[in-house]
Amino acid sequence: MPGNRPLLSERMAGIAPFHVMDILAQAREMDARGRDVVHMEVGEPDFPSPQPVIDMGIQSLQQGKTHYTPALGLPALRQSISDYYWSRFRVRVDSSRIVITPGASGALQLVLGILVNPGDKVLMADPGYPCNRHMVRMFGGEAVPLGVKASRNFALTNDQVIRHWDNRTKALMMATPANPTGRLLKLQQLQFLYEAVRAPDGILIVDEIYQGLVYERPVETALKLGQENLFVVNSFSKFFGMTGWRLGWVVAPPAYVPALDRLAQNIFLAAPTMAQYAALAAFQPEAQEILEQRRKVFQARRDYLYDALVKLGFRIQGKPEGAFYLYADISAFSRDSFDFAGKLLDQAAVAITPGRDFGEYRTDKFVRFAYTTDLERLKLGVERIAAFLA
Numbered sequence: 001m002p003g004n005r006p007l008l009s010e011r012m013a014g015i016a017p018f019h020v021m022d023i024l025a026q027a028r029e030m031d032a033r034g035r036d037v038v039h040m041e042v043g044e045p046d047f048p049s050p051q052p053v054i055d056m057g058i059q060s061l062q063q064g065k066t067h068y069t070p071a072l073g074l075p076a077l078r079q080s081i082s083d084y085y086w087s088r089f090r091v092r093v094d095s096s097r098i099v100i101t102p103g104a105s106g107a108l109q110l111v112l113g114i115l116v117n118p119g120d121k122v123l124m125a126d127p128g129y130p131c132n133r134h135m136v137r138m139f140g141g142e143a144v145p146l147g148v149k150a151s152r153n154f155a156l157t158n159d160q161v162i163r164h165w166d167n168r169t170k171a172l173m174m175a176t177p178a179n180p181t182g183r184l185l186k187l188q189q190l191q192f193l194y195e196a197v198r199a200p201d202g203i204l205i206v207d208e209i210y211q212g213l214v215y216e217r218p219v220e221t222a223l224k225l226g227q228e229n230l231f232v233v234n235s236f237s238k239f240f241g242m243t244g245w246r247l248g249w250v251v252a253p254p255a256y257v258p259a260l261d262r263l264a265q266n267i268f269l270a271a272p273t274m275a276q277y278a279a280l281a282a283f284q285p286e287a288q289e290i291l292e293q294r295r296k297v298f299q300a301r302r303d304y305l306y307d308a309l310v311k312l313g314f315r316i317q318g319k320p321e322g323a324f325y326l327y328a329d330i331s332a333f334s335r336d337s338f339d340f341a342g343k344l345l346d347q348a349a350v351a352i353t354p355g356r357d358f359g360e361y362r363t364d365k366f367v368r369f370a371y372t373t374d375l376e377r378l379k380l381g382v383e384r385i386a387a388f389l390a
Contacts, residue, residue, distance in 0.1 A: 023341060027351040038381035040369045041351040043179060043325065045241050047294055049278075052287040053242060057278030065277055071264040072257070073100025073249070074276040080283050081249055091223045099250050099260050100271045104209045104235035107250035108135055109267065111205055111231050114259040116141040120170040125156050127327070127358035127366070129179045129207070141170070147361030150317040150329065154181040155189060158196035165200055172197050175207035176222075177214065177322025180358045180368040182302075184321035187220045194225045205231045209248070210323040212239025212291065215299045217321055228253055236275075238323070239291060240282045245275035298324050301371040301378060308382045309369065312389060326369040327355070333389060337367050348388040350381045 027037045048054070060066075072078065075095070082095040101107040108131075116122065118140030124132055126145030133143035144164060148154045161172055172193065176185040185193075190206070197204045206222040211234060222232050235248035248271075252260055264270070281287055305326060306319050315329035334340040337354035344350050355366030371378060 023345060023351055023353065027345060030345075030349065035349055037345070037349045037351055038377050038384065039351050039373055040371065040378075040381060041353045042372065043238075043323075043370050044243050044372055045238065045294070045324070046372050046374065047241050049241050049245070050282065050287040050290045052281040052284055052290075053240075053278045056281035057245075057274050060274050060277035066273060069100075069270045069273055069276055071270050072261050073098070073271060074273075074280075077276050077279055078249075080280055084283050085221065085223065088219070089221045089224070091221060093223055093251055094254075097227070097251050097254055097257060099252060099257065099264065100276060101248045101250060101264070102268055102271045103237060103246045104207065104233050104248040105131060105135075106246075106268060106271070107233045107235075107248045108132065108205075108207070109138075110260050110263050111233070111250055111252070112136060112139050112141070113263050113267070114256060115170055115203060117170075119168060121166070121168045122171045122173055123161060123164055123169060124173040125154070125175075125178065126361040127154070127180055127355060127363055128173075129175060130357055130359070132173050132207075133359075136173075142168075144169070145359055145361065150315075153317065154178065154183045154327070155185060156193065158192040161193060161196045165196075165202065169200070169202060171203035171205055173205045173207070175209070177210040177320070179210070179323060180325050180353070180355070180366075181327040182210075182320025182323040182325040184214060184217065187222075187224060190220075190222050191225060194222070194230065198229050201229070203229055203231065205233065207233050209233065209235040210238050213295055213298060213324060214322040215295075215302065215319075223251060231256075236279050236282060239295070240279070241291065241294070242275070242279065242282070245272065245278060247271055247275040247279055298371065301375055302326070304375060305369060305371050305378055305382070308378075309385075312382070312386055324371050326371070327366055328369060329365055330367055331365050335364060337364050341367055344385065344388055348384040350384050350388070 030037050078095040078098040081098050082093050085091045085093040112135050116139040120141045121144050122136045123144045125148045136143040146160050194204050232251045236242040313332045338356050341352050341354040353368040355363035
C-alpha cells in the first residue's frame with residue numbers, strides 16, 4: 001500500500017555526508033587564504049575536455065541545437081556508442097539498447113528506479129562508491145555491503161554472492177575498474193558473478209565508468225557476457241574527460257528499455273543537448289589519440305606514486321590495474337582514516353580521502369590517493385607526506 005511506503009525524508013535520513021566534500025571545502029578555503037594545497041582527494045581528471053569535444057559543443061550552440069532530444073538520447077550518439085563497442089571490443093550492441101543519461105549517476109538512478117521496490121536487497125562491494133548504497137535506499141531498497149579483502153585484490157567472489165542471496169535480493173552492483181581501489185576484474189571473474197546472479201533470476205549491474213583507464217591489461221566489457229539480466233553503465237566523465245558536461249549511458253536488456261524511457265521522461269526528460277552533440281566528437285580519431293596520451297600520463301603517475309608511497313610505509317596490495325586511485329593501508333601510522341586525512345591536510349596541506357567514505361569494512365585502516373594532478377605536484381605532495389610522517 002502506498003500509505004505504508006516510508007517517506008523519502010525517512011529513507012534518506014541516515015545517509016552520512018561525504019567526508020571528502022568536507023575535506024575539499026576545507027582545502028579550497030585554505031587555497032583561498034593563500035596556502036598551497038596539493039589536491040589528491042577528488043576523482044576528477046585534471047585535464048580539460050579534449051579540444052574536438054569543446055569545438056563540437058560550441059558548434060552545436062552556434063547552429064541552434066539547443067532543443068530537447070528524445071528521452072533515450074540523440075540517435076546519432078546512441079549509434080556512435082554502438083559503433084564504439086564494436087570497434088573497441090568487437091561486441092555488437094544494438095543502439096536501441098543504449099540509453100543516454102545525465103552522467104552515470106543518472107543511469108544508475110534509472111536502472112534502480114525500474115528494478116528496486118521497497119524491501120528489495122541489492123548486494124555490493126564494501127569498500128565501494130558511496131552513492132550506490134544511497135541510491136538503493138532512495139528507492140526504498142536495502143543495500144547489502146559485502147566486505148572485500150586486500151589479500152583477494154578487493155574482488156567479490158561468486159561464493160559471497162551465493163551465500164548472501166535470498167528471496168528479497170534483486171541485484172548485484174559492482175564496478176570494474178573500481179572506486180576506491182582501482183582494481184579490475186577479469187572477464188572470467190565477471191562470468192562467474194554473472195552466472196551466480198542469473199541462477200536465481202537476479203540482475204547484474206556493472207559500472208564501467210573507468211573502463212578506458214586500464215593499464216597493462218586488455219580493456220574488456222561485461223557486455224561480452226550476454227544481454228539478458230545485465231545492465232552496463234558507463235560515462236563520458238572519467239576516460240573521456242567530460243565531467244562537467246554531465247553525460248553517461250546505460251546498455252540495458254531490450255525488455256527493460258521502454259520502462260527506462262518512461263522513467264527518464266518523468267525524471268529528467270533528456271540529457272543535456274549540447275553535451276550530447278559534443279560527445280559525438282569524443283569518438284573521432286583525433287580525440288581518441290588525445291585520450292590515449294592522457295591514459296599513458298595517468299599510468300606514469302600511478303607508477304611514481306605507488307613506489308613513493310610504499311617506500312614511505314603505506315601498504316598497497318600491488319599496483320591497481322585501472323582508474324586513477326591508490327587505496328592505501330595506513331595501519332603503520334593510524335587507526336582512524338578520517339583523523340589521519342584531517343591532520344595531513346591541516347599540518348601538511350595535502351588533501352586525500354579517508355576510507356570511511358567508501359563503506360565500513362576495515363575502512364578506518366585505508367585512505368584513497370587520487371593521482372589526478374600533475375607529476376610535479378605529486379612529488380611535492382610526497383615530500384610533504386614524508387615530512388608529516390617524520
